[in-house]
Amino acid sequence: MRQNPSPRPDQGPPSGGRRRGPGLRLWVLLLFAGYGIYYWVSNQTDDPVTGQRVLIDRSLSVDDEKALGLQAYEEILSQERPVDPATPVAQEIRGIADRLIAKVDDVEAALASEHGMQPTRFSESFDWEVNVIDSQEANAFCLPGGKMAVYTGLVPVAQNEDALAVVMGHEIAHALLRHGAQRMAQQRLSQVGQMAGALSGMDPQQQQMVMAAMGYGYLLPYARKHETEADEVGLMLAAAACFDPQEAIPLWERMGEASGGQAPPEFSSTHPNPGTRIQNLQALMPKAMAYRERFCEEAM
Numbered sequence: 001m002r003q004n005p006s007p008r009p010d011q012g013p014p015s016g017g018r019r020r021g022p023g024l025r026l027w028v029l030l031l032f033a034g035y036g037i038y039y040w041v042s043n044q045t046d047d048p049v050t051g052q053r054v055l056i057d058r059s060l061s062v063d064d065e066k067a068l069g070l071q072a073y074e075e076i077l078s079q080e081r082p083v084d085p086a087t088p089v090a091q092e093i094r095g096i097a098d099r100l101i102a103k104v105d106d107v108e109a110a111l112a113s114e115h116g117m118q119p120t121r122f123s124e125s126f127d128w129e130v131n132v133i134d135s136q137e138a139n140a141f142c143l144p145g146g147k148m149a150v151y152t153g154l155v156p157v158a159q160n161e162d163a164l165a166v167v168m169g170h171e172i173a174h175a176l177l178r179h180g181a182q183r184m185a186q187q188r189l190s191q192v193g194q195m196a197g198a199l200s201g202m203d204p205q206q207q208q209m210v211m212a213a214m215g216y217g218y219l220l221p222y223a224r225k226h227e228t229e230a231d232e233v234g235l236m237l238a239a240a241a242c243f244d245p246q247e248a249i250p251l252w253e254r255m256g257e258a259s260g261g262q263a264p265p266e267f268s269s270t271h272p273n274p275g276t277r278i279q280n281l282q283a284l285m286p287k288a289m290a291y292r293e294r295f296c297e298e299a300m
């Protein structure tokens with residue numbers, strides 16, 4: 001077969017034909033970069049609780065987020081073994097959750113005012129619910145919309161209500177700070193990057209390298225930042241609800257030992273290294289004690 005059909009008289013030198021490839025690739029990359037920047041800029045919003053500018057898709061309403069949370073919750077509960085709500089452990093967990101939830105508005109308002117802002121009261125429409133799941137895992141979660149679960153495996157590691165409140169406060173904070181919605185927006189951005197890479201003709205190995213670099217350089221630090229934020233807001237919630245925030249330190253030490261290499265996702269990869277986390281918590285302790293004095297009626 002003939003590789004090069006005889007050139008037509010009006011065709012330029014062969015290199016002219018080849019130059020069209022990189023040109024198109026550049027346009028595709030520019031187009032996607034432009035969309036990525038537009039998406040990033042147009043979906044920035046201020047979080048009064050942390051005082052940070054965050055990326056949350058404006059087209060994702062609070063109701064959408066709640067619906068997603070509820071759907072995930074029902075799926076998890078249907079796959080796991082929820083404990084009878086009448087059992088002492090379920091009642092104890094519910095009691096802790098109720099105390100924490102009762103302080104959400106106060107703590108949000110106090111943290112927002114530290115940044116000179118008004119709280120969004122995003123959780124006003126939450127339908128709070130907590131279930132205990134029979135499992136060996138030392139884990140807990142709170143989904144958008146206020147649907148929470150505590151795994152029975154957490155109880156012996158926590159050892160006391162104060163430590164349970166620290167973990168549950170941390171989980172509630174993830175939902176209040178809309179970390180799930182932020183992760184969704186980041187995933188959207190990385191999908192845009194992935195598509196740009198594929199369409200621009202990057203080879204799969206190059207694409208993988210770029211994605212890995214993005215994971216380590218952007219997504220993982222972001223996830224760690226979320227954990228640090230949840231630690232702070234959760235600690236303030238626990239303190240305001242009259243729990244002892246100092247229990248956070250031995251708790252995370254025990255969590256580190258209990259996880260022994262095979263920690264559940266929530267408490268492993270994305271979490272700050274235990275030493276750093278404990279240092280951060282120690283630095284927050286005076287503030288937590290002040291929140292306890294201010295909001296816990298028993299402490300007065």
Ligand SMILES: [Zn+2]
Pocket residue numbers: 170174226227230266
């Ligand atoms: Zn977390």
